[in-house]
Amino acid sequence: MDHGICEGMWLQRILKELGIISNSTMTVLCDNKATISIAKNPVQHDRTKHMEIDHPFIKEKLEGGTIRLMYIPSSHQTVDILTKALPKATYENMKSKLGMLDIYFPT
Known part of the structure; x- marks a missing residue:
């Protein structure tokens, strides 16, 4: 998820340099409800064995309004x-x- 967010932010910067300015929130579609829950919940989950250091990055972007996580089946x-x-x-x-x-x- 963090790589997708980074790519989206990079694309937004490229578009801004080309004069196409978008102030809308980037919507990230995810088919895993647990991932969305972990990203939104400020409490660290001790039971998640694949949690990496990029969790604070995703949380920061969520709280700052840069991204919005949405479930998609x-x-x-x-x-x-x-x-x-x-x-x-x-x-x-x-x-x-x-x-x-x-x-x-x-x-």
């Missing part, structure tokens, strides 16, 4: 078509969302 994660093997029905649904066409499909 895994079934709506369009990027999964690029990163995972999916069942055919899910693949076709994601493909249509991206507007991809089969150039070999007979017309």
